[in-house]
Amino acid sequence: MSQDLLSPGRLTDTRRLSVFLASAAGLLVLPLLMQMLGVGEAWIRILDVALLYILLALGLNIVVGFAGLLDLGYIAFYAVGAYLFALLASPHLAANFPAIAAAFPDGLHTPVWLVIPLGAGLAAMMGVLLGAPTLKLRGDYLAIVTLGFGEIIRVFLNNLDAPVNVTNGPMGITQIEPIRLFGVSLGEPWHIGGFTLPSVTLYYYFFLAVVVVAVVVSQRLQDSRLGRAWMAVREDEIAAKAMGLNTRNIKLLAFGLGATFGGVSGVLFASFQGFVSPESFSLHESIMVVAMVVLGGLGHIPGVILGAFLLAALPEVLRHVAGPLQAMTDGRLDAAILRQLLVASAMVLIMLWRPTGLWPAPASRKQVPPTAQTTGAGS
Amino acid sequence: MSAPLLQVTGVAKRFGGVQALQGVSLAVQPGQIHGLIGPNGAGKTTFFNMITGLVPSDEGRFVLDGRPYRPTAVHEVARAGIARTFQNIRLFPDMTVLDNVRVGRHVRTRVGWWQAVFRTRAFQHEELLITNKAEELLSFVGLAGRGHLTARTLSYGDQRRLEIARALATEPKLLALDEPAAGMNGTEKVQLRELIERIRAQGRAVLLIEHDVKLVMGLCDQVTVLDQGRCIAAGLTADVQRDPKVIAAYLGTRQGAA
Amino acid sequence: MDVFIQQLINGLVLGSMYALLALGYTMVYGIINLINFAHGEVLMVGALVSWTVVTALGDTGWPGWLLLSLSLLAAMAVCMALSVVIERLAYRPLRNAPRLAPLITAMGISLLLQTLAMIIWKPDYKPYPILLNDEPYEVMGATINMVQILIIGVTAMTLAGLMLLINGTRLGRAMRATAENPRVAQLMGVRPDLVIAATFAIGAALAALAGVMWAANYGSVQHTMGFLPGLKAFTAAVFGGIGNLPGAMLGGVLLGLIEAMGAGYIGDLTGGVLGSHYQDIFAFAVLILILTLRPQGLLGERVADRA
Numbered sequence: 032m033s034q035d036l037l038s039p040g041r042l043t044d045t046r047r048l049s050v051f052l053a054s055a056a057g058l059l060v061l062p063l064l065m066q067m068l069g070v071g072e073a074w075i076r077i078l079d080v081a082l083l084y085i086l087l088a089l090g091l092n093i094v095v096g097f098a099g100l101l102d103l104g105y106i107a108f109y110a111v112g113a114y115l116f117a118l119l120a121s122p123h124l125a126a127n128f129p130a131i132a133a134a135f136p137d138g139l140h141t142p143v144w145l146v147i148p149l150g151a152g153l154a155a156m157m158g159v160l161l162g163a164p165t166l167k168l169r170g171d172y173l174a175i176v177t178l179g180f181g182e183i184i185r186v187f188l189n190n191l192d193a194p195v196n197v198t199n200g201p202m203g204i205t206q207i208e209p210i211r212l213f214g215v216s217l218g219e220p221w222h223i224g225g226f227t228l229p230s231v232t233l234y235y236y237f238f239l240a241v242v243v244v245a246v247v248v249s250q251r252l253q254d255s256r257l258g259r260a261w262m263a264v265r266e267d268e269i270a271a272k273a274m275g276l277n278t279r280n281i282k283l284l285a286f287g288l289g290a291t292f293g294g295v296s297g298v299l300f301a302s303f304q305g306f307v308s309p310e311s312f313s314l315h316e317s318i319m320v321v322a323m324v325v326l327g328g329l330g331h332i333p334g335v336i337l338g339a340f341l342l343a344a345l346p347e348v349l350r351h352v353a354g355p356l357q358a359m360t361d362g363r364l365d366a367a368i369l370r371q372l373l374v375a376s377a378m379v380l381i382m383l384w385r386p387t388g389l390w391p392a393p394a395s396r397k398q399v400p401p402t403a404q405t406t407g408a409g410s
Numbered sequence: 411m412s413a414p415l416l417q418v419t420g421v422a423k424r425f426g427g428v429q430a431l432q433g434v435s436l437a438v439q440p441g442q443i444h445g446l447i448g449p450n451g452a453g454k455t456t457f458f459n460m461i462t463g464l465v466p467s468d469e470g471r472f473v474l475d476g477r478p479y480r481p482t483a484v485h486e487v488a489r490a491g492i493a494r495t496f497q498n499i500r501l502f503p504d505m506t507v508l509d510n511v512r513v514g515r516h517v518r519t520r521v522g523w524w525q526a527v528f529r530t531r532a533f534q535h536e537e538l539l540i541t542n543k544a545e546e547l548l549s550f551v552g553l554a555g556r557g558h559l560t561a562r563t564l565s566y567g568d569q570r571r572l573e574i575a576r577a578l579a580t581e582p583k584l585l586a587l588d589e590p591a592a593g594m595n596g597t598e599k600v601q602l603r604e605l606i607e608r609i610r611a612q613g614r615a616v617l618l619i620e621h622d623v624k625l626v627m628g629l630c631d632q633v634t635v636l637d638q639g640r641c642i643a644a645g646l647t648a649d650v651q652r653d654p655k656v657i658a659a660y661l662g663t664r665q666g667a668a
Numbered sequence: 669m670d671v672f673i674q675q676l677i678n679g680l681v682l683g684s685m686y687a688l689l690a691l692g693y694t695m696v697y698g699i700i701n702l703i704n705f706a707h708g709e710v711l712m713v714g715a716l717v718s719w720t721v722v723t724a725l726g727d728t729g730w731p732g733w734l735l736l737s738l739s740l741l742a743a744m745a746v747c748m749a750l751s752v753v754i755e756r757l758a759y760r761p762l763r764n765a766p767r768l769a770p771l772i773t774a775m776g777i778s779l780l781l782q783t784l785a786m787i788i789w790k791p792d793y794k795p796y797p798i799l800l801n802d803e804p805y806e807v808m809g810a811t812i813n814m815v816q817i818l819i820i821g822v823t824a825m826t827l828a829g830l831m832l833l834i835n836g837t838r839l840g841r842a843m844r845a846t847a848e849n850p851r852v853a854q855l856m857g858v859r860p861d862l863v864i865a866a867t868f869a870i871g872a873a874l875a876a877l878a879g880v881m882w883a884a885n886y887g888s889v890q891h892t893m894g895f896l897p898g899l900k901a902f903t904a905a906v907f908g909g910i911g912n913l914p915g916a917m918l919g920g921v922l923l924g925l926i927e928a929m930g931a932g933y934i935g936d937l938t939g940g941v942l943g944s945h946y947q948d949i950f951a952f953a954v955l956i957l958i959l960t961l962r963p964q965g966l967l968g969e970r971v972a973d974r975a
Contacts, residue, residue, distance in 0.1 A: 101768065164960050170767050171703045172959055175902060177951035182899075186949055248527055255526030255533070256519060256540070259505070263513045266502035270624065273496075275488030275517030275580055284523065314895075318775050325772050364787065371783040378776025379758055386762065388771040 047295060062232040073351070075231040079303060079345040082238035083296050086324040088339035089245045089332070090292025095321065096330035097258060098285035099265025101174040103317050104161065104181025108290040110188060110312035111157055112150035112297025117204040117307045118197075119146055127196045143210045146298050154294025155287040162286030166279050181317050188309040203308025210302045212237065217302070234303055241299065245292055249332055252288070261285055262330075319374060326381045327388055334390035341389075342377065346370030413476060415440040415615045416461070416492075421470030423456055431639045434470075438584060438632075442650055443606060443616045445630035445647070446625060449659055452636040453589070454619045455497075461617070462494045462586055463487040467658045475583055488517050493582035495573045497589040497619075501561045507572055508557030511544040514579025531570075547575040551605060567598040574605065585609060587618040591625055603629050623660070627651055635659065670809035675932035676925070677807070681816045681885060683924020684823035689879040689901035690916040691830065698847040698911035699867050702759065705774035708898015709781035710751060710872050714743040714879030715889045716789050719796055732799030736884070743876040751872035752865050760861070778895075785891035793890045796883040819881045826877065827917050830870075834913060843867055847911065893922070898950040900927075907958050909968025918966060926950055942950025 043093020062075050087109060094102045097334040119141035120122050131139070155383040161180045165173050192200030209218025211231070252258050260281045263271040268278055301307050319342060350366035381389065415436035423431040431453045438444040446454050458464040461472070463481035472479040474490060481487045487494075493514075503511050519540060525533040548554055551571040556564075564572060570590060577585055587606075591599050599622070606616055606629060620626045626633060626647075633650045635643040637659045643650045650656055689711060696704045721739035758777055762770045770801065800818070804811035815832035845853035846863045854860055883889045900923060908919025931947040958965060 036716075095768075101771070164956055168963070170958055171771065172906070172963070174771065175703065175899075176956055176959055178899070179903075183949050183952055186946060191945065233543040251527050251529060252523060255523060255537075256516060256521060257523040257526065259509055259513050260516055262505055262509070263502050263516075266504060269484075270496065270500035270502065271513070273488065273494055273500075274514050274576065275485050275493075276513070277483075277485050288523070315779075317901050319777070322772065322776075325768060329768070333909050368783060368786060370788075371779060375779035375783055379773050379780060382765075382769045382773040382776070383758065383761055386765045394425050 035196055035301055048074075049172070061079040062235045066229070066232065072229055072231050075229070075235060079231055079234050079238055080347065081340050082235070083244050083300050083303070084320070084323065084343035085169050085336050085339040086238075086292055086296040086299070087241055087320050088327070088335045089242075090289045090296070091320050092324050092330065092332065092335045093249065093252065093261075094285050094289035094290070095252060095324050096335065097265065098282060098289075099170075099261075100162075100165075100282060100285060101170055101177070101321070102286070102289075103174045103178035103314070103321060104184070105177075105289075105293055105320055106152040106312045106314075106317040107161070107181045107184040108157060108293030109297040109300065110184060110307075110309075111154050112294035113301040113307045113311070114188065114198060114204070114297075115150050115153055115294075116141075116146050116298040116301040117207050119149075120208040120302070121204055121206050123199060123204045123206075127199075140208060143212065143302070145300070147295055150294040150298040151291040152294075154290040154297070158286040158288075158290025159283050162283055166282055178314065178317070182314060185312055185314075188312065198309075201309060202312075205306040206387040207301050207305050207307065210234075210237065210299075211304070218305075232347050233390075238299060238303075241295065244338070245295075246332060253332070257281070257284065315371075321395050322374060322378050326377060326386055326387060328391040331388070331390060331392040334388050334392075337390050338388065342374060346373055349373065412440065414438055414473075415475055416479075416617070417471075417473040418461070419471045421457065421460065421466045423453075423460065423465065424468055424525075424601060425456075426433070429639055431460075431467075434636065434639070434641045436634045436641070436644065438615050438617050440583075440615050441610060441613050442631040443610050443618070443629055445626040445633040446619045446636065447621075447626055447633060448636035448642075451638070453639045454636055458494075458586065458588055458617075458619055462492060467516060468517070478591060485517075488580045488582070491581075491583035492586055493577035493580040493584075494586040495570070495577055495588055497592055499566075499569050499573055501569055501573055501576075503562035504562075505561055507548065507553060507559050507561055507564065508541070508544055510561050511547050511557075511575050511579050512540050512570055514547075514576040515540045515543060517580050530668075544575075544579060545579055548572075550608070551575040552601070566593060567601070568604050570594070570602070571605065574609075578609070582614065584615045584617060587616065589619050589621060591620060599625055671932050673808045674810035675928040677810055677812050677816065678932075679925035679928030680921065681819050681924070682928055683895070683921035684819050685878045685881050685885075685920075686901045686904045686924050687917045687920025688823060688826065688874045688881075689897060690905040690920040691827075691913060692875050693902050694905040694908070694910055694913060694916040695843070695867050695871050697905070699850075699864055700759070700763065702770050702774065703902065704871075705771065705898075706754065706778040706781055707871065707875060708894035708901070709778050709785075710747050710875040710894070711879040711882065711897060712785060712889075712891060712894030713750060713781065714747045714882040715796075715875030715893060716785060716874075716879075716891070717746045718743040718880045718883060719794060719889045720789075722797055722799065726797065734882070736799045738875065740880050743880055744873045745875035747872040747879075748869040751868040751929065755865060755868045760864075778898075782891050782895070787828075789891060791891065793888045796887050796889055798887075815881075815884045819885060822877070822881075823889075826874065830874075830913070833870075839863075839866060884942065896948060900948075901959075903951045903955040907954060907965055909965030910965045912965065915965055915967035922966075923951060923954060926954060 047330060062078065065075055080146065087105070090108070091105045094100050094105065119139055125138050161177065165176050168176060188198050189201055191198040196294055198204070209216050211217070215221055215233070217237060218230050220230060221233055260271070260276055263276060264278050264281050265275070272278055318374045323339040323342045324335050325338075326342070327336070328334020346366070346369065349369045416426060416436075416438040418437070419435045421431050421434045422429070422634065434453070434457060436444075436446070438462050446457065456465060463484040463486065479630065481602070502513065504542055505513070519536055521533050521536040522527050545557060547552075548557055551574055553568060553571055556568075561569065561572060574585075574587070574590070596604060603625065606618075609616060618626075618630075629648050632645060633643075633647050634641060635650060635653075635656050642655045642659060643653045689707065692707050692710070693704060696702060699962035718739035721742045722735050725735055725738065728783070754777055758773050759770060762773060800814045802813050802815065804813050834843065842853065842858045842863050843866065845856065845858055846860050850860050879894070882893065901920065904923040905916045906919070907923060908915030908917070927947055927950050930950045934946060
């Protein structure tokens with residue numbers, strides 16, 4: 032019998048439950064604890080950003096991890112969701128299109144419970160549209176074409192300020208409204224029973240809830256007929272076809288469903304940051320998300336979460352310790368550069384050292400020793 | 411004799427300057443094991459790939475279970491009732507043994523992904539059916555209790571059996587095996603033969619390409635022999651075995667590939 | 669008509685540089701099936717090294733062509749060494765790894781090179797000095813200067829030289845053999861590691877040359893300058909037929925022409941809706957079209973699905 036403590040069969044149900052409950056409790060009180068300990072809001076903000084990236088990584092994990100389709104333009108869906116919310120919940124459209132100003136005299140204040148499904152749906156459509164031409168392409172080519180799509184989207188976002196100003200070009204769209212939930216605006220501190228929760232903490236809980244839903248959805252998709260179909264396509268497309276799988280539709284589903292996570296994350300991002308500009312949706316970001324998925328553990332949900340968290344939070348943490356380094360090197364090393372250096376080095380080093388990622392899916396136990404082997408038919 | 415399960419007539423295929431197949435016909439009777447043999451380059455693989463939808467024929471009529479059979483896409487083949495294995499064994503290497511077989515059930519199941527997301531009763535019920543059927547098949551091929559192992563860790567012979575289990579999961583009318591005995595030793599061949607006979611006992615038809623003539627003659631009910639793209643003999647195994655044309659085609663080549 | 673001639677010239681100049689860069693992609697892909705994501709950065713390093721040399725020797729009063737040539741040699745030397753080291757340390761260990769790993773590594777190297785360049789040379793755009801007579805010559809209503817003439821000329825000679833190398837020398841034969849069937853080549857006495865290193869080195873030299881040309885033609889250098897040309901050059905390589913050397917050359921020149929013509933006429937074609945900032949998209953549009961309609965590229969051979 033295997034001695035591997037981490038293999039699923041080994042952890043008893045009660046132990047797994049207690050681990051789960053402890054983590055859940057920890058996650059719930061974390062920002063409150065930080066607040067009570069006087070840790071600055073900036074650190075809670077880091078958690079919020081990390082949660083957004085975790086959501087992105089989970090979505091990309093469906094495309095790259097489950098279905099094996101290397102999408103380097105995933106950030107396009109993030110952009111779509113973000114700009115959708117930006118347009119539907121800011122003064123931009125009303126300011127630039129008199130017809131809309133007339134139709135909505137109070138301005139556009141689309142509620143979040145409407146924009147999130149819209150963002151998800153729009154992203155899904157785009158996912159299918161962008162995925163369709165790539166269906167026959169092999170891995171490397173697929174990567175480059177999706178990269179091309181991502182860049183095309185960015186160029187359009189950057190230039191659609193003329194002849195009609197849709198995206199406001201490189202300046203982006205500002206004054207995006209914060210999310211309102213049950214009458215509470217997440218953009219302002221909330222006073223409850225003598226306790227004051229800052230905006231970043233409110234966003235934390237909302238993002239955490241969304242991420243939890245995303246994890247559950249991902250897990251359920253993985254353990255379903257579709258999840259197995261994705262993996263079959265990833266492992267051997269020809270064999271999959273021979274077993275009757277319509278690989279075209281299966282791949283399109285991966286693109287579409289994966290994209291929805293990106294779209295939703297974009298909506299959340301737009302409201303959280305309050306403004307969007309094409310800069311936030313560059314190729315660098317796409318590559319970062321791919322790195323999070325691959326370095327974390329391709330296809331393995333806990334690994335992906337770990338990878339996303341590390342690559343999102345660590346560089347932000349570095350920002351706070353970069354001060355002295357910057358002074359030492361005559362301004363050449365600042366936080367942004369350190370972050371890039373970290374991500375790039377991580378990509379190279381981790382692939383050399385652990386190509387399956389930091390926390391890959393646990394390998395199954397090896398063959399049972401020969402003496403215990405069945406002799407098969409007729410025994 | 412009842413109507414054949416698979417009736418192929420007058421198949422021709424040209425690749426560039428080479429006429430790979432010409433005027434080939436074959437009939438697989440339901441519930442019988444049909445061997446397809448011939449020296450190297452005879453066109454067996456081309457013919458096989460045609461039946462399994464990988465290669466289109468230039469000429470020929472295909473009738474499966476009384477209906478015309480013209481797959482335009484590979485994935486329609488399994489749905490129509492023909493499941494195949496590959497000469498080089500194409501499993502899903504990093505999936506578990508059980509999952510490999512469960513993928514085979516895909517084409518006969520229909521619960522949608524949204525039902526999976528909401529864990530509806532229909533979903534849970536179908537998952538149970540899929541898992542039970544898969545485990546049944548694993549037992550049938552002799553891999554009981556090994557469902558949790560990763561497919562790539564199995565021995566060669568076990569991988570072959572897994573591939574057959576996966577193909578059986580699609581509930582095929584015809585099981586098409588591409589050189590299933592390739593690379594096997596004597597014991598493994600005996601086990602393979604027993605497995606195929608048990609498949610026949612279930613009422614399924616089996617079509618197999620094989621180089622091991624001894625295995626084919628001992629296992630198959632009917633045999634078709636190809637040589638240089640043409641069919642030179644077909645019929646009951648015993649008759650074909652004695653056919654002088656067949657013996658001539660094999661003279662000078664090694665008998666039995668193993 | 670002058671627009672046409674002018675864009676023709678611009679296209680040839682741009683296409684020459686794309687061709688040189690595309691060769692590096694196609695040679696590496698042909699021999700180890702890797703898209704060297706970091707190749708565009710080699711162009712950047714070449715340009716920046718050249719800038720450093722030219723700036724350092726600026727006070728010596730030596731003639732421009734001498735400075736240019738010296739800096740070119742320096743750029744080539746540095747880029748070749750860098751490429752060989754990267755291959756040895758980052759790509760070779762992953763030659764048998766799952767497909768995704770070398771791609772991620774290559775992307776990491778690309779990012780690493782950009783970041784290191786930003787640290788070494790600082791992020792600002794630096795003007796590249798005018799070293800050759802930049803007086804414009806008139807040709808059929810359009811203008812061309814010495815740098816552009818040289819770019820086209822030197823590229824043509826380099827391409828010819830490369831074909832000679834590939835087809836006429838032992839190394840070239842070894843490279844072709846390894847690209848076709850590495851194991852058999854090894855049995856015939858070819859050392860695959862050396863051949864692969866040589867392939868990277870030659871590609872890097874060409875990229876360095878393209879980098880210096882780029883700097884001289886556009887007049888500025890910066891650590892992000894290699895990224896887009898790299899992507900476009902890869903497109904050109906695929907356009908021409910990946911793994912095919914004449915294909916890369918043809919693809920590069922054609923892509924340059926398409927981009928120049930497109931930029932020149934897009935305003936007219938779309939009635940002013942789309943301006944020339946959409947120029948970058950042409951390369952991607954070409955890529956998507958080619959991979960959808962004729963995936964083997966212009967000169968490539970159809971590769972069947974492995975059954």
